[in-house]
Amino acid sequence: xxxxxxxxxxxxxxxxxxxxxxxxxxxxxxxxxxxxxxxxxxxxxxxxxxxxxxxxxxxxxxxxxxxxxxxxxxxxxxxxxxxxxxxxxxxxxxxxxxxxxxxxxxxxxxxxxxxxxxxxxxxxxxxxxxxxxxxxxxxxxxxxxxxxxxxxxxxxxxxxxxxxxxxxxxxxxxxxxxxxxxxxxxxxxxxxxxxxxxxxxxxxxxxxxxxxxxxxxxxxxxxxxxxxxxxxxxxxxxxxxxxxxxxxxxxxxxxxxxxxxxxxxxxxxxxxxxxxxxxxxxxxxxxxxxxxxxxxxxxxxxxxxxxxxxxxxxxxxxxxxxxxxxxxxxxxxxxxxxxxxxxxxxxxxxxxxxxxxxxxxxxxxxxxxxxxxxxxxxxxxxxxxxxxxxxxxxxxxxxxxxxxxxxxxxxxxxxxxxxxxxxxxxxxxxxxxxxxxxxxxxxxxxxxxxxxxxxxxxxxxxxxxxxxxxxxxxxxxxxxxxxxxxxxxxxxxxxxxxxxxxxxxxxxxxxxxxxxxxxxxxxxxxxxxxxxxxxxxxxxxxxxxxxxxxxxxxxxxxxxxxxxxxxxxxxxxxxxxxxxxxxxxxxxxxxxxxxxxxxxxxxxxxxxxxxxxxxxxxxxxxxxxxxxxxxxxxxxxxxxxxx
Amino acid sequence: xxxxxxxxxxxxxxxxxxxxxxxxxxxxxxxxxxxxxxxxxxxxxxxxxxxxxxxxxxxxxxxxxxxxxxxxxxxxxxxxxxxxxxxxxxxxxxxxxxxxxxxxxxxxxxxxxxxxxxxxxxxxxxxxxxxxxxxxxxxxxxxxxxxxxxxx
Numbered sequence: 001x002x003x004x005x006x007x008x009x010x011x012x013x014x015x016x017x018x019x020x021x022x023x024x025x026x027x028x029x030x031x032x033x034x035x036x037x038x039x040x041x042x043x044x045x046x047x048x049x050x051x052x053x054x055x056x057x058x059x060x061x062x063x064x065x066x067x068x069x070x071x072x073x074x075x076x077x078x079x080x081x082x083x084x085x086x087x088x089x090x091x092x093x094x095x096x097x098x099x100x101x102x103x104x105x106x107x108x109x110x111x112x113x114x115x116x117x118x119x120x121x122x123x124x125x126x127x128x129x130x131x132x133x134x135x136x137x138x139x140x141x142x143x144x145x146x147x148x149x150x151x152x153x154x155x156x157x158x159x160x161x162x163x164x165x166x167x168x169x170x171x172x173x174x175x176x177x178x179x180x181x182x183x184x185x186x187x188x189x190x191x192x193x194x195x196x197x198x199x200x201x202x203x204x205x206x207x208x209x210x211x212x213x214x215x216x217x218x219x220x221x222x223x224x225x226x227x228x229x230x231x232x233x234x235x236x237x238x239x240x241x242x243x244x245x246x247x248x249x250x251x252x253x254x255x256x257x258x259x260x261x262x263x264x265x266x267x268x269x270x271x272x273x274x275x276x277x278x279x280x281x282x283x284x285x286x287x288x289x290x291x292x293x294x295x296x297x298x299x300x301x302x303x304x305x306x307x308x309x310x311x312x313x314x315x316x317x318x319x320x321x322x323x324x325x326x327x328x329x330x331x332x333x334x335x336x337x338x339x340x341x342x343x344x345x346x347x348x349x350x351x352x353x354x355x356x357x358x359x360x361x362x363x364x365x366x367x368x369x370x371x372x373x374x375x376x377x378x379x380x381x382x383x384x385x386x387x388x389x390x391x392x393x394x395x396x397x398x399x400x401x402x403x404x405x406x407x408x409x410x411x412x413x414x415x416x417x418x419x420x421x422x423x424x425x426x427x428x429x430x431x432x433x434x435x436x437x438x439x440x441x442x443x444x445x446x447x448x449x450x451x452x453x454x455x456x457x458x459x460x461x462x463x464x465x466x467x468x469x470x471x472x473x474x475x476x477x478x479x480x481x482x483x484x485x486x487x488x489x490x491x492x493x494x495x496x497x498x499x500x501x502x503x504x505x506x507x508x509x510x511x512x513x514x515x516x517x518x519x520x521x522x523x524x525x526x527x528x529x530x531x532x533x534x535x536x537x538x539x540x541x542x543x544x545x546x547x548x549x550x551x552x553x554x555x556x557x558x559x560x561x562x563x564x565x566x567x568x569x570x571x572x573x574x575x576x577x578x579x580x581x582x583x584x585x586x587x588x589x590x591x592x593x594x595x596x597x598x599x600x601x602x603x604x605x606x607x608x609x610x611x612x613x614x615x616x617x618x619x620x621x622x623x624x625x626x627x628x629x630x631x632x633x634x635x636x637x638x639x640x641x642x643x
Numbered sequence: 644x645x646x647x648x649x650x651x652x653x654x655x656x657x658x659x660x661x662x663x664x665x666x667x668x669x670x671x672x673x674x675x676x677x678x679x680x681x682x683x684x685x686x687x688x689x690x691x692x693x694x695x696x697x698x699x700x701x702x703x704x705x706x707x708x709x710x711x712x713x714x715x716x717x718x719x720x721x722x723x724x725x726x727x728x729x730x731x732x733x734x735x736x737x738x739x740x741x742x743x744x745x746x747x748x749x750x751x752x753x754x755x756x757x758x759x760x761x762x763x764x765x766x767x768x769x770x771x772x773x774x775x776x777x778x779x780x781x782x783x784x785x786x787x788x789x790x791x792x793x794x795x
Contacts, residue, residue: 108755109755112775276762276765277759277765278759278760279759280755280756280759282759283758283759283770284770299770299771302770302771302774305774308771308772308773308774308777309772435724435728436721436724436725436777436780
């Protein structure tokens with residue numbers, strides 16, 4: 001009986017295998033489109049290869065121009081594939097057209113591990129290499145060879161397998177639309193500005209072609225006509241933009257009228273077609289978001305901590321109330337005179353706009369860095385100017401126990417907090433909500449704090465309302481945004497919607513070396529080594545995490561050391577090419593040291609745009625009193641602390 | 644081309660059904676998978692049963708100092724609670740009337756990727772429902788718990 005069964009299974013296997021071979025021979029029109037484009041792209045890479053190889057001297061201007069011309073052709077071919085490649089294998093994609101020679105990994109899944117180095121390759125780097133004083137054929141060839149190797153990797157079964165179902169398509173498309181609103185129009189991975197618009201046009205056409213083969217092969221889950229006709233309009237809009245003058249591209253209309261509405265439809269389709277992700281690329285993106293300019297677009301940080309799974313609104317309200325009390329209570333500090341609110345003032349958008357850097361504990365001088373606002377902190381990937389902390393909880397614990405900040409110790413704080421009946425009873429009542437904990441822990445306190453202050457990050461700014469077509473904004477705001485995305489080059493580091501260093505798919509933090517001075521006269525570079533302290537490397541010296549420009553108009557002073565006091569000082573700093581542009585020695589500056597040539601009106605427009613990112617946040621009132629302790633001397637402490 | 648692929652599908656489905664039927668005849672019906680959630684309402688959560696030592700120390704435990712061992716045990720115990728809370732319902736098996744936590748292989752315990760590997764995981768193991776540290780704890784628990792001899 002058993003032998004028979006095995007025999008039948010074997011026969012059936014053979015039938016199945018023979019059928020699977022016949023299927024491979026007749027790929028779908030959609031998959032063939034992918035493979036053909038890949039083949040054509042490989043051919044153009046090989047051609048570029050032979051051009052470089054056959055040139056006797058690559059250092060002549062004529063040779064360089066010829067190579068650049070071939071690079072442009074390759075990149076144009078590549079743009080027809082970017083839709084897929086960026087999603088299907090982001091690491092291999094960076095070898096084809098990555099923007100940086102060296103990247104230190106800080107992605108979600110790696111942030112708990114020691115940072116490690118990834119070297120880039122591909123066209124952008126080859127292009128930049130050609131502009132260097134001394135160039136060698138071997139280096140150039142290696143950059144292109146790596147790009148070709150990475151391209152071939154995209155033919156593997158593990159990649160093409162994903163193209164057999166419709167799921168990947170809507171996720172590729174989501175990333176594509178997010179990139180249309182962030183990097184494709186800003187020159188992020190295209191160093192030659194004149195190519196940005198032509199490449200964008202080519203890309204829109206190629207993706208339109210991907211759409212039609214997709215609809216042919218997956219008729220049960222198609223892109224609807226509504227989407228396709230809006231996409232056609234977007235193509236018309238872009239083709240009507242002047243090609244020769246990149247600076248006049250209307251980013252504002254492009255994103256508001258086309259990209260964002262297309263994103264909304266795609267999100268709807270992801271839900272409707274029950275699209276499933278098998279990629280870590282989608283880790284933080286939220287299926288429920290209906291606009292790129294909405295606060296639920298992605299999850300940057302978990303604010304609930306130990307209370308993660310608490311859904312009960314009553315319990316959440318209790319945690320919030322406790323968080324508020326603790327936030328204003330100097331009981332968390334070593335000297336019972338400082339609280340969170342000492343530096344994060346509600347009336348100052350949860351920072352302190354009066355001081356360059358805050359006082360140390362016990363008035364022993366000042367801290368090294370400017371106080372960051374807590375508003376939108378949950379949308380960071382790593383926290384602090386040097387990215388030292390992975391989570392809000394880690395950050396809060398570090399400040400409370402830092403000897404020069406709040407100077408508390410965990411045991412002492414627990415003892416003091418639990419000496420107040422109000423705290424003790426409320427946290428005890430919440431214990432059943434945290435089954436992994438047997439008793440009230442420091443974790444409970446910190447989680448209440450982060451849950452409390454994170455709620456102030458949910459509000460929108462007038463610019464969001466404009467992008468969501470709820471309100472109009474001034475012409476100067478529109479001009480300012482177009483400058484931000486274009487001529488002023490801000491958007492190559494500050495990505496929508498938070499205009500911080502977290503770019504789609506929102507799973508990593510970027511750091512930049514700007515050459516921030518220690519003083520306004522640019523006498524010397526700030527002594528703060530920044531990211532180098534956490535991850536010592538040539539590239540990380542003086543590098544700082546790119547912060548948000550939301551609420552910037554309300555959160556002076558600026559830069560890690562608070563050296564600038566007005567937005568125009570900051571814009572002048574960038575316009576002058578950062579520290580290197582002012583003659584400071586910054587060998588690894590990532591900001592161009594050339595001037596941006598911004599006019600005074602353009603600077604005012606930029607400020608108008610940044611000001612339109614002021615969020616409308618209700619003012620938080622101080623609690624009337626702090627909980628009573630059984631230690632009499634503790635009851636002298638003041639709400640909010642003393643300094 | 645379409646009818647051809649439909650034919651293929653029919654053949655493959657027939658094959659799978661046959662294979663399942665054969666597999667069912669040949670395997671002994673010893674281990675029953677508990678998919679019926681209603682019978683799981685009375686799972687005992689081991690709230691206060693954590694004193695008994697139910698873990699193997701990692702292979703490199705000789706080089707672990709006391710505080711590292713303490714951290715390990717803490718993570719292990721937390722992992723056990725979170726497992727019972729979130730995972731046990733689908734993964735525990737009933738063997739001879741007793742509920743057993745199955746043994747997972749190392750490739751099955753792949754940390755972050757567990758979150759997205761299966762549709763049900765995307766919902767249940769979302770970052771909103773299971774934090775990164777808790778996921779580490781669960782993996783620690785499943786990796787170092789004493790073997791039950793029942794494979795997942």
